[in-house]
Amino acid sequence: MVLQEAGLSTSEEGVYRILVTLASATAREVSQRSDLGPGETEAVLSALERKGLASSVGGTPRRFTATPPDVALLPQLRQRADALEQARVAVGDLVETYRSNTRRRDAGQLIEVITGAEALRQNLRQVQDNARHELLWFCKAQYVAMPSGSNSAEFDALARGVRYRVLYEQAFFDDPGSVDNVAKAVIAGEVARAVPQLPLRLAVADRTVAVCPLVPGGPGGSQEEPTAALVRGSSLLDALVALFERYWETAVPLNVTESGAVSGTDGSANGASLSAADQHLLSLLVAGIADKAIASQLGLSKRTVQRRIQHLMTLAGAATRMQLAWQAARRGWM
Incomplete structure (x- = not known):
């Protein structure tokens, strides 16, 4: 029954x-x-x-x-389902409270040491499989545990709606097949940027847990097995997230062309050159002139100016006008 x-x-x-x-x-x-x-x-x-x-x-x-049955049973089932969902949320809150209190009493709950390439691969798969919202990733050259193109867990997570923001250092693209692998990930939904160099390897899931190799090892380091840290909610984790965001702000967006090529892999300015009109608009924007005054000087409507600024922000991969100004200077747009 x-x-x-x-x-x-x-x-x-x-x-x-x-x-x-x-x-x-x-x-x-x-x-x-x-x-x-x-x-x-x-x-x-x-x-x-x-x-x-x-x-x-x-x-x-x-x-x-x-x-x-639809009159007699379905409303009761919906009520029970709602009650179960409320109970699930309450249990989740209790679990997080328990873990938070446990971490305060036991430092071992904050940082767990992982030794060996296979253990590192398993933990990287696990944090991706459990992620519900976002993965932040530093990809350095010369892999330690997960070769380029072997991270199938990323495609599974992207398919269920998890957002990936990945930073690649320039030397990463020297490995054979790496450009094609990044192109596939970007096409699947990954948001990628490049920088000349990254300070460490890092993966952060939902801003609640991070995997951070501590001792070099594997093909790109010494012959010894790598040692990594699994970092849970703490000031250290907050610092790692802040480090990622700092590098993200100054990185160059990677774009996939219709032919499947990836632009921006050298970590430097390589966007399309701007028209004289857009360069003029940028110079006025950076000078601190208000949108209305820019519109008056260019003979445009205020709405058109704002639309063109938004287009430039998208082109530069900038979330704010300040970031647009920084990217414009870096790319030689002004």
Whole structure:
């Protein structure tokens, strides 16, 4: 029996299923189709009537009809589902409170040491499989545990809506096949940027846990196994996230052309040159002139100026006008 979650006992579910197949029936008629006696069936039918799953009509003996299942059962199931979701959220909050308090008492809960390339690969897969919102990633040259193109967990996460922001250092693209692998990831939804050099390897999932190699090892380092740290919610994790954001702000966006080539892999300015009009607009913007005054000087509407500024921000991969000014100077647009 499967309707216990809707509040029905085994005998009530059996009688209700029989009643659904009949236009109307007496307790004796239902009893003949079940393993219950007439008296037991009468009691079950009365219980169903009290629960709103059946109704009786006049006459002797009484005849019963089933309440439509979508009317009788679905609202109860929805209420139970809502209650279960609320309970799940409450349990999640309790778990986080427990972990937070445990971390304060036990430093071992904050940082876990991972030794060996295989253990590092497993942890990197796990944090990606458990991610629900965002992955932040520093990709240095010469892999330690996960060669370029082997991170299938990223594509699974992207498919379920997890956002990936990945920073590559310039030397990363010297490895054979790395450009094609990055192009595939960008096409799948990865947001990628490049910088001349990165300070360390890093993966941060949902800003709650990070994997950060501590001792070089593997193909790109010494012959010893790599050692990494699994860092959970703490000031150290906050600092790692801030470090990522700092590098992200100054990085050059990577774009995939129609032919599948990746532009920007040298970590330097390589965007398309701007028109004289856009260069003039940028110079006015950087000078601190208000949009309305820029519009007046260029003979445009204020809305057109704002639209062109937004286009330039998209072209530069900038989230703010300050970032646009920085990127414009870096790219030689002014």
